[in-house]
Amino acid sequence: MSVITYRQALRDTLRAEMLRDENVLVMGEEIGVFEGSYKITEGLLKEFGPRRVKDTPIAEEGFVGAAIGAAMLGLRPVVELMTINFSLIAIDQIINHAAKIYGMFGGQTSVPMVIRTPGGGGQQLGATHSQNIELFYSFIPGLKVLAPSTPAEASAMLRAAIRDDDPVLFLENLGLYNSKGEVAEDYAEADNDDVAEIGRAAVTREGSDITLIGYSRMAMVANQVAEKLAEEDISVEVVDLRSLRPLDRQTFVDSVKKTGSAVICEDDWLTYGIGAEIAASIQEGAFDYLDAPVRRVAMAEVPMPYAKPLETAALPSVESISTAIKETLSAVGKRVG
Amino acid sequence: MADTAKPKGGARSSGSRRRSRKDTSPSLSNESPDTLLDYYRRMLFVRRFEERTAQAYTQARIGGYCHLNLGEEATVVGLMTALKETDYLFTNYRDHGYAIEKGMDPKRVMAELYGRSDGVSRGWGGSMHMYDTESRMLGGYGIVGGQLPLATGAALAVAYRGGDEVVMCQMGDGTTNIGAWHESLNIAKLWDLPIVFVVINNFTGMGTTVEMSSAEPELYKRGSAFRIEGERVDGRDVLAVRDAATRLVERAREEQTPFLLEAWSYRQKGHSVVDPAKYRTDEQRETARSKENDPIALFDAKLTKAGILNDEIRDEIAAAVKTEVTAAADFAEQSPKPDVSTLFDYTYATPVPNESRRMPADPVFAE
Numbered sequence: 001m002s003v004i005t006y007r008q009a010l011r012d013t014l015r016a017e018m019l020r021d022e023n024v025l026v027m028g029e030e031i032g033v034f035e036g037s038y039k040i041t042e043g044l045l046k047e048f049g050p051r052r053v054k055d056t057p058i059a060e061e062g063f064v065g066a067a068i069g070a071a072m073l074g075l076r077p078v079v080e081l082m083t084i085n086f087s088l089i090a091i092d093q094i095i096n097h098a099a100k101i102y103g104m105f106g107g108q109t110s111v112p113m114v115i116r117t118p119g120g121g122g123q124q125l126g127a128t129h130s131q132n133i134e135l136f137y138s139f140i141p142g143l144k145v146l147a148p149s150t151p152a153e154a155s156a157m158l159r160a161a162i163r164d165d166d167p168v169l170f171l172e173n174l175g176l177y178n179s180k181g182e183v184a185e186d187y188a189e190a191d192n193d194d195v196a197e198i199g200r201a202a203v204t205r206e207g208s209d210i211t212l213i214g215y216s217r218m219a220m221v222a223n224q225v226a227e228k229l230a231e232e233d234i235s236v237e238v239v240d241l242r243s244l245r246p247l248d249r250q251t252f253v254d255s256v257k258k259t260g261s262a263v264i265c266e267d268d269w270l271t272y273g274i275g276a277e278i279a280a281s282i283q284e285g286a287f288d289y290l291d292a293p294v295r296r297v298a299m300a301e302v303p304m305p306y307a308k309p310l311e312t313a314a315l316p317s318v319e320s321i322s323t324a325i326k327e328t329l330s331a332v333g334k335r336v337g
Numbered sequence: 338m339a340d341t342a343k344p345k346g347g348a349r350s351s352g353s354r355r356r357s358r359k360d361t362s363p364s365l366s367n368e369s370p371d372t373l374l375d376y377y378r379r380m381l382f383v384r385r386f387e388e389r390t391a392q393a394y395t396q397a398r399i400g401g402y403c404h405l406n407l408g409e410e411a412t413v414v415g416l417m418t419a420l421k422e423t424d425y426l427f428t429n430y431r432d433h434g435y436a437i438e439k440g441m442d443p444k445r446v447m448a449e450l451y452g453r454s455d456g457v458s459r460g461w462g463g464s465m466h467m468y469d470t471e472s473r474m475l476g477g478y479g480i481v482g483g484q485l486p487l488a489t490g491a492a493l494a495v496a497y498r499g500g501d502e503v504v505m506c507q508m509g510d511g512t513t514n515i516g517a518w519h520e521s522l523n524i525a526k527l528w529d530l531p532i533v534f535v536v537i538n539n540f541t542g543m544g545t546t547v548e549m550s551s552a553e554p555e556l557y558k559r560g561s562a563f564r565i566e567g568e569r570v571d572g573r574d575v576l577a578v579r580d581a582a583t584r585l586v587e588r589a590r591e592e593q594t595p596f597l598l599e600a601w602s603y604r605q606k607g608h609s610v611v612d613p614a615k616y617r618t619d620e621q622r623e624t625a626r627s628k629e630n631d632p633i634a635l636f637d638a639k640l641t642k643a644g645i646l647n648d649e650i651r652d653e654i655a656a657a658v659k660t661e662v663t664a665a666a667d668f669a670e671q672s673p674k675p676d677v678s679t680l681f682d683y684t685y686a687t688p689v690p691n692e693s694r695r696m697p698a699d700p701v702f703a704e
Contacts, residue, residue, distance in 0.1 A: 025497070051497065057527065062520025065486020066493055072475060073425075073494035092517075096480050097487060103683040105468035105476060106459030110686030141684050141693070165686035199689035246691035249701065285702045 002185060007177040009151035010040050010116075012188035013158045014078065018048055019190040021076060024162060027054040027067055028080030037082050038118065038177055060089035064115065068098045068167070071113040076162060081117035084171070085131050098167035099142030110165040114158075118172040120217055120267060121315055127303035130311075132216075132268040137169045138244040144198055145244040147171040149219035151181040153242065156196035163195060171244075173217040173267070201248035203255060207237035209334060210325055211255040211262040213278055215241035218265045218316065225265075225321045236325065244274060252278065253285035260291040261328050265321050270298035291332035297324045362639070363576040370645045376418070376575050377640060378654050380410040380633050383434040385662045386443060390433060390450060390464075393666060394610045399450045402479070403464045406434035408605035408625065411632030412537060413438050415578025416600070419586045420505055425473045425495075427488035428507040430465035431537075432477030435507065440472030443661065444668035453672035460675045461683060481542075482517035484508065485534070489521045492530035496593065503589045504532040505582075511542025513559050514550055525595040526563045532595045533585050534560070537572065539604035544616040557599035565597050572602030573632040603630045 004012075018024045030037055032045040032055040045053040056063035060081060067077035081087050087094065094115065101111050121130035138145045144166050148154040154172075161168040186192050204219065205226050214222040219240035226236035237259055239252045256262045262282055264275040275296040282294050300314040365373065387405040394403050406413055409431075417438035420426065428435045436446045441457050449456030450464055458468050465479040475491060478484040488506035495502045512518055513536060525532050536556050540547050547554045557567035570581040578600055585596040603625040607614035614622070628634040640646035681694045695701065 054528075057520075057523060059520035059524060061517055062486050062489070062524050065483075065517065065521070066490035066524055069427075069487035069490020069492075070494040070497070071490070072487065073491050075494050075497060077490075092480060092483065093486055097478075097483055101476070102686050104458065104462050104466050106456070106461040107683035107686070108458070108468055108470045109475070112686075144685070144689070164689075197690065198687075199691040243691070246689055246693065248691045250691075253702070281701055284700065 001182045003180050003182055004151050005177065006151045006154050006172075006179050006181070007038065007040060009155040009183055009187065010158060010172070011042055013155040014040065015044060015047070016188050016190045016192060017159060017162045018044070018052060023074060023076045024078060025052045025054060025075060026078045026080065027056055027063055029056055029058055029082050031055060031080050036080065038174070040116070041080065060086050061093055064090035065093040065097065067113050068093060068101070068111055071111045071167075072101065072109050074112075076112050078114045078116060078162060081115055083129055084117045084119040084133055085129050087115070087117055087133070091136070094137065094143070094167070094169070095140050099140045102166065103142055111167045112165045114161045114168045114170050116158075116170045116172060118174050118177070120174040120176075121299070121304050121311065123174050124306055124308060124311060126306045130304035134169065134171045134244060135268060135272075135274055138247075138274060140245070142167070143245060144168045145171065146198065147216040147242060147244055149176065149216055149240055149242070151179070152183045152187070153196065155183055155187045156194045157198075157242070159192070159194065160196040160198050164198060168198075171216055175217045176220065179220060196242075199243050199246040199248060201239055201241045201243065201251035203237060203251065204240045205236070205238040207235040207259065209235045209259060210329060211237045211239060211252065211259045212265065212321070212325065213239045213241065213252050213262060214265045215244065215274075216267065218267050221316070221318060221321065222265060224318050225325070228318060229322060229325065234325065234329065247277070247281075249281045249285060253282060256282050256286040257289045260289055261332055263295045263297060263321065263324050263328055265297040265316050266299075267316065268299055269301050270296050271301060273298060291334075292328050293331075295324045295328050297321050362571070362574045363580055365639065365643050365645070368576070373640055373645055374650065374654070376414055377633075377636055377646065378658065379414045379438065380575060380636065381654060382443075382658050382661065383410045383413055383437065384633055385658050386437065386447075386665065387433060389662050389666055390447070391610050393450065398670070399464065400452065401463045401465070402430065403450070403610040404431040404608065405606065405610065406431060408603045408630075408632070409537060409539065409572065410434065411575035411636065412572040412578050412600045412602055415575045416505065416507070416535060416582045418579045419582035420503070423473065423502050424586070425475055425488075425491050425502060425504045426507070427475055427484040427491070427504065428477050429481065429484060429509055429512070430477055430479045431509070432465065432467045436467035436469070436474055436477070439469075439474040441467065441469045441474060443665040447665040447669040448672045451669040451672065452674070453669055454675045455668070455672040482508070482512050482515035485512070485517045485521035488532060489525050489530060492525065492532040493528060496528070496530055501590055502531070503586050504530075505535060505586065506532060507535045507537060509542060510536055510538040510540065510547050510556060511545065511550060512536070513556050522560060522563045522565055522595065522597075526565055529593050530595055531589045531593050533582070533589050534565075534595065534597045535582070536597070536599045538599050538601040540601070541604065541608075543608040543612075544614070557597060560597035565595050567597035567599065569599040569601065572600035573630060573635055575632065575636055602632060605631070
């Protein structure tokens with residue numbers, strides 16, 4: 001085992017997949033000469049050249065669509081969108097084309113491509129650069145949406161996304177790029193076959209008092225919360241959704257059946273959000289097991305402010321999630337730490 | 338000022354076509370009569386197929402949106418004659434004629450229109466979404482401009498592999514104003530891609546004229562911002578379209594760079610089958626439907642004058658076309674409707690756990 005950053009896990013896995021398969025190419029703004037806004041593609045242009053590492057003009061609709069067209073002919077493009085906010089420029093190509101081509105033409109041509117893109121607030125980037133709009137894509141049949149939270153997951157899930165024959169939106173997070181975690185020694189080898197199973201959530205920490213559900217950065221935060229509350233003798237079970245579409249409902253419903261209550265944390269607005277879908281699924285799948293209403297911890301419903309105190313207040317935190325957990329447990333009379 | 342924007346005769350747009358009435362069409366002297374009659378037959382086939390489609394639509398055998406190639410037969414046949422079998426085609430939603438001309442079985446095209454399981458897209462696409470991997474017609478697309486980035490990407494894949502195929506990307510005149518147009522032409526030129534963008538200018542996007550929507554209404558010039566050479570051709574003339582398209586397709590193949598072709602002709606009827614085109618003036622309607630603008634009537638007259646076509650051959654071709662179109666409709670009628678059990682067969686190419694197969698009223702958690 002070695003300990004690396006989420007960023008390095010992505011970069012090295014991307015490189016390994018390019019070494020493994022000649023059909024894999026990367027495309028995006030500033031990914032070549034500039035080596036990526038967040039340096040995920042560092043060194044790739046030097047190693048693979050401009051044929052396989054394509055700097056694109058600032059034309060998200062054009063180059064995302066071009067990646068889809070190239071995928072229809074069997075290439076496996078990995079597109080980087082500088083942030084998920086810019087995916088809005090390409091949303092017609094993602095939703096009306098990438099997601100539809102396999103079904104709309106009766107299964108004749110698949111679209112084996114990956115769109116890698118980071119979301120996330122907390123960097124003082126203001127209203128248009130701090131969103132998490134993966135919800136838009138998680139809503140769409142025909143797309144697969146992955147949201148890894150650790151370096152090991154990032155590596156295994158990126159490998160899965162590239163090898164999968166469907167369009168995959170691969171959600172990264174600005175707040176995760178520098179986070180560290182253990183990976184297998186051979187994680188960067190081209191012949192590594194540690195491929196994650198798309199469509200599976202995971203219980204990343206076992207507990208008995210309450211289920212805490214998150215994904216991407218919030219799955220990391222959820223583990224921090226569980227760690228902290230353990231010191232107060234509260235046993236939190238953490239579920240990392242990992243795959244937002246398909247959604248593995250059974251894993252979190254089974255957990256709630258065991259613990260009897262749930263808190264969902266998400267780096268996004270609450271109303272109509274992914275947490276709403278999780279909560280609805282819990283009431284349908286574990287109604288008789290619930291000892292308290294399902295609680296959601298989510299971003300304040302405002303365009304994200306720039307000023308640090310306002311931004312911090314708008315985002316879910318270890319503290320706010322801990323409070324929601326204690327209030328939920330208190331409501332069922334279990335115990336309050 | 339609004340009045341000045343209104344065309345008077347279907348199209349008032351400036352351009353070389355109005356400059357002179359002298360016949361600039363390619364001469365027939367170097368053409369084989371069999372080839373010419375083949376073009377004639379194929380154009381007539383598209384015409385009759387579309388008329389049969391309109392009939393089936395009004396009989397509610399066909400649903401959804403339905404856009405016809407009536408008036409564009411010379412363009413369809415001329416363009417498709419310029420492509421090799423291995424070349425790729427992307428089109429907009431006015432795609433029936435292209436589907437047939439690129440090599441799809443008309444029976445299966447009609448079955449798609451009927452929403453049957455023998456349809457080229459297995460009944461999943463309908464009128465706007467004809468697709469066939471084998472004949473390399475990679476889709477009719479219903480979103481204006483949607484096919485441009487895709488076609489550009491297909492050309493990227495060809496170039497990536499060093500192939501010698503060319504991609505043709507057809508669209509309507511209104512498409513030249515959408516962002517995807519600008520982004521795709523820019524990328525195609527930047528990356529030296531073998532693609533020919535073809536604008537079918539029928540002077541109206543639904544009811545909005547080119548002059549009302551395009552600051553530069555001479556559409557073939559609109560590639561110049563990207564240093565893409567453009568040509569305009571009389572889309573009523575199958576030989577002129579064939580020659581212009583062949584020239585640009587072969588240059589794209591040879592020079593590995595994009596080109597732009599504008600083919601103008603008149604949309605004989607409304608935007609779609611259900612559109613009575615009431616926004617047209619009498620003069621515009623007359624222009625769009627007149628024999629002098631009808632590609633088939635024009636070609637018929639030309640071949641007749643040259644002694645290649647006569648009543649006997651004309652009747653023979655008409656009868657053969659009619660038989661084949663009727664056979665297509667019969668085939669579609671007989672083709673089974675898709676079974677509801679196949680509803681979840683084409684959401685994903687790679688099956689994964691937890692894919693939803695829930696029918697509308699099913700509980701999320703089945704027993």
